[in-house]
Amino acid sequence: MASADRPPGGARGEGPLLLGVRHHGPGSARAVRAALEAARPQAVLIEGPPEADALIPLVADEEMRPPVALLAHAVDEPGRSAFWPLAEFSPEWVALRWAVEHGAAATFIDLPAAHTLAWEKEGEGEQPPTTGGGAGPVRVDPLAVLADAAGYDDPERWWEDVVEHRGAGKGDALAPFAVLEEAMAALREEYGSGGQERDLVREAHMRLRVRAAQREFGREVAVVCGAWHVPALRRKSTVAADRALLKGLPKVKTDMTWVPWTHRRLSRASGYGAGIDSPGWYGHLFEAPDRPVERWLTKVAGLLRAEDRIVSSAHVIEAVRLAETLAALRGRPLPGLSETTEAVRAVMCEGSDVPLALVHDRLVVGDVLGEVPASAPAVPLQRDLARLQKRLRCRPEAVERELELDLRKETDAARSKLLHRLRLLGVDWGRPAVSRGTTGTFRETWRLCWEPESAVRVAEAGVWGTTVLAAASAKAEADAVGARALADVTRLAEQCLLAELPDALPMVMRVLADRAALDADVGHLAQALPALVRSLRYGDVRGTDTGALAGVAAGLAERVFVGLPPACAALDAEAAEEMRGHLDAVHGAVALLAEATAAAHGDLRGRWRAVLRTLSSRDTVPGVVRGRAVRLLLDEGELAQDEAARLMGLVLSPGTAPADAAAWIEGFVGGGSGGGMLLVHDERLLGLVDAWLTGVPAEAFTDVLPLLRRTFSAYESGVRRTLGELVRRGPRDGAAATGAGLPGFAPDLDARRADAAVPLLRLLLGLDEPAGSDADDPANDLVGVAP
Known part of the structure; x- marks a missing residue:
């Protein structure tokens, strides 16, 4: 609330100059610059963590380009962190730049990050909301309240009209701050802390810092803070009362640095709790205070033309006229984002929201990524990562992009190893994607996107080592020892090969051999085998010695061969379906493993076929597993088509329960295994299925229908259509029992x-x-x- 001792805003010589702002507001930023130019204070106090005072000189560094953020993290727990983002159009950034350029003292005065992080660690979070004016729980959005009082239904539109569209440097530079402080004083008188009790503690600390600055610099002090706090800083309060609020606060040891930030992250809730929907638009308003609408629509036209849309200067002229007309009809001083967006949709996008979405993504939000100088404090791991990124010419970018790597090239192989090592450390800068060009092991496709949170992940990973290689190796060894399942260890072995961690691989292999020897669950063994076999393939292109890995994989395969038949007995439907998946995985793995270990371990493929024959002939094995075993043997050429048709005929005979027969069909031709094409091209099998299905009793049909639907719904639409046509035509010459005579198939090869x-x-x-x-x-x- 405004004090009677001094009018809101105050004049020079009567106390600190309080400049209440909206965080990330370009209008506030211009007003702050004008006010500082007019007042020329000796000290500028800014809302922010005091631990960052030592980082303020970096603001003037040529390599520092906003958006950036102050990052604070607990030394003992780097994952516990907080950000204070600053864009070029943030009032706090403008104040920092002004102070550094004019030789004024600059300091942060908010509650120390040491207390903020400790508060979160103890789970205190935000305090329960208070009540204001008997209206029940309230968490006040000051802009929303003021906009509603002014008759606006949109706080952003109200702010644009009263602040952003107000020309900088016109009239008294302090007038807007006086008006805003008066409005906030009325809100604080009505709502108190507005349901944010922690603000009372923060404001007590800010008052103490302001008093200390006044003792040093007299009354030549300016304070840049959120407008909501200005009445509290103006309020009379004793030093003892403020210190009492700060007594006993929890505290943790913290480190701080600057990190790059993005416009896209600014559009979410930031460390200031003032996320904005249109950082790109706000940045434009700050950079182009004159003729902003014309400049903005010209920029939009340039983007659309770059995307091969027909947009001319006439479109820009008409869009400007339409935006100005809409603003006049709505009683606005200038067109805002809503008017320009509607004009772009109508004139440049021909009413379509598709190109408009591109404008929103690229311009209204934007993909700007800030830069931080190399001299900024950083953990050793971060410095090593920055060195590798520079050497490999792989700069972090805020926009997602696809990177194709050819592992036969030295630079691409090094990039692959870096990305795999970072993934092992939990830094997901890159995510593997399906390659469109080839399935060979010498190619990889990655989707890269650097998020500001990645800096936190790097700080967390710093506990494992000072370089990416050392940290990834230490993390892999620790993960291997702590892994709970055998499949986790095999995946880790695969990661070690992909990341080329020769120091960690022996430890992982020892743990893998020990776990494989003790694990008696065939499902676990079958789950672990494919990852091991894939790792053997990676060794070829990466030049890695995989001899020990091949031995473990072969031993694992032998145990699967022995344990699989008894493990498949007496399974329920869900377990049988899972076992079918294991069967497919092992089959693919054995095909690759047999080539790599033929000399040392004999004919693995032959022994696996013997296992499949055993599974295909045992009545105690579920139908879905038996059908799958028969299909795999048929695909391998180990089972003649006549024999496969005979086995299907036996299963689909009246003596077999319909549910078991349906399960056999699901195993034989179900899923994405090409079973539909098998039925299309083998009329005997299709005829057997058709004859069986038409003979299923009515009372059993409803039981088998869901399974059959799942089987045939997985086929491509063209396969389903062809099968439907063949069945509709029906067999000729009464050959339904054998499936012979379906039209569309010649008896001999043409x-x-x-x-x-x-x-x-x-x-x-x-x-x-x-x-x-x-x-x-x-x-x-x-x-x-x-x-």
């Missing part, structure tokens, strides 16, 4: 049509030699192509 596809197949497979070679002889065209 050699002429098959030969027509051979040249294209040779081209796709790269079998054709350059002109002039022996292979170019027409006499050799089809030699050995087909039996």
Whole structure:
């Protein structure tokens, strides 16, 4: 509340100059600059953590480019952190720059971060809301209250009209602060702390710091803080009362530094609790105080033209006219973001929200990423990461981008190792993506996006080492010892190979061998095997010795072979479905493992086929597992189609329960395994399924329908349509029992049509030699192509 001792805003010589602002407000920033130029104080006090005072000189560094943020983290628990973001249009940043450029003392006066972080550690958080005026619990949004009093339904629009569209330097530079303080004083008188009891403690600390500055600099002191706090700083209070509020506060040891920030993060709730929806728009208003609408719409037109949309200068002129007309109709002094957005939609986007979404993402919010000088304090791990990023020419960026790596190239291989090591440390700067070009192990695709929180993750990871390599190795060893499941250790071994951690891999392998020897659960073993086998493939392209890994993988496979048949007996439906997944995973792993270990471990593939034959013939094995085993044998060429048809005929005979038969079909042709195409091209199998399905009793049909629906719904639409047409036509000559005679299939191979596809197949497979070679002889065209 305003004091009678001094009018709001005050004049020079009557006390500290209190400049109440809106955090991240460009209008407030311009007003602060004008007020400081007019008052020329010797000291500038700014709302922020006092531990950052030593970092203020870096504001003048040429390499410091906002948006940036002050990062405070607990020394003993780096993950406990807090940010104080500052953009170029933040009043606090403008005040810091002015003080540094004019030789004025600058200091932060908010509650120390040591108390703030300790408060969060003890789980105190925000205090329960207070009541104001008997209206019940209240958490006051000052701008919303003032906007409502002025007849506005949107606080942002009200703020734009009364502050952002007010020209800088016009009239008394202190007048806007006096008016804003008077409004906030009325709100504080009505609502007290507005449900934010912690503010009372913060304001007590700020009053103590202001008194200390006045003792040193007299009355030549300016204070830049949130407008909500100004009445509390103006209020008369004794030193003893303020110190009493601060007595006994919890405290932790903290470190502080500057970190890059982004406009996209500013659009969320920030450390000031004043997240803004349109940082790009606010930045534009700050940079272009004259003719902001014309400049903004020109910028929008440039973006749309860069995206190959037809936008001319005439579109810009018409959009400006429409925005100004909308502002006049709504009684606004200048067009705001809502008017310019509507004008862009109508004139430049032809009413479509699709290009408008691009404008919002790229311009209204924006992907600006700040920069911090190398001289800023940082943990050793952060410095090593910055060195690697610079050496590998892989700068962190706020916008998500895709990075294709060819691991046969030295630089790309080093980038891959860095990204994998960071992922192991919990720093998800890059996330693996599916490669569009190839599935070979020498290529990787990553999606990169640097978030400000990554700086916190790096600080957390600093406890493991001073370099990325040392930290990742130490973290891998610790994770291996603490892993609970065998599959976790195998995944960790895979990560160690991808990240190339030769010091950590022996420890991980010892833990893996010990866990594999003690784990008797076949499901766990089957789950762990694929990751190990994949790791063998990575060793080839990365030049890693995977001999020990191959031995462990082969031993694991042998234990799976022995334990799988008894483990598949007497399973319920859910466990059987899970076991089918294990069967597929082991089958793929054995195919790769057999090639890598043929010399040392014999014919693993042959032993695996014997296991599949055992599973396919045991009545105690669930139908879904038996059907899957038969399908895998058929795909391997170990089972003739006639034999597969015979087994299906036995299962689909009237003596088999419908539910078990449906499960067998699900295992044989279900999922994304190409079972639909198998039915399309083998009319006997389709005829067997059709004949069985039409003969299922009515009382059992409702029980098998969900399983069949799941089986056939996984097929592509074209496969389902073809199957439907074949079934609709029906079998000919009464051959439903054997499936013979379905139309659309010739009894013999059409050699002429098959030969027509051979040249294209040779081209796709790269079998054709350059002109002039022996292979170019027409006499050799089809030699050995087909039996």
